[in-house]
Amino acid sequence: MNRLYAPWRSDYTSKTVRAKDPNATKDECVFCFVSNSKKDSENFILKRGKYNFAVLNRYPYNAGHLMVIPYSHTAQLESLSKAARTELMEMIAHASSVLKKTLNAEGINLGLNQGKAAGAGIPSHLHFHVLPRWMGDTNFLPLLSDTKQVSFDLNKIYKQLKKAY
Helix, strand or coil: CEECCCCCHHHHHCCCCCCCCCCCCHHHCHHHHHHHCCCCCCCCEEEECCCEEEEECCCCCCCCCEEEEECCCCCCHHHCCHHHHHHHHHHHHHHHHHHHHHHCCCEEEEEECCCHHHCCCCCCCCCEEEEEECCCCCCCHHHHHCEECCCCCHHHHHHHHHHHC
């Protein structure tokens, strides 16, 4: 599917060499790079927990599309400690609440794709998608031209959500 507007894409993808490789190491992982950086606003990090962090997705399906990501470079949910899994779920619940209150989301899609065969875009590092939805948030463009229109400013959405966190 094509994007009508995604100028930040080239800078973001250049930070890692093998992000889509299921065997990518911690040193090659964009999520590890972002989590280790101290530039939270530049990387759109909304909240840091002890084991996980919440970040605005740079390749959103809709305005406010977030991800909750463990700091641990692992592809498998069962590899995380019970404490990390518990915090992960709490952060997902909090993200859902923030999206409903701040952006008036009418629904939320939660997604986890474990492994390349399951559709994970970055299969070497576990991550949950928290996607706000609204009635009628789709239109004819994906059907007619295989194009998804995303018409919002990531910086503006980040500031709104950061304030809510």
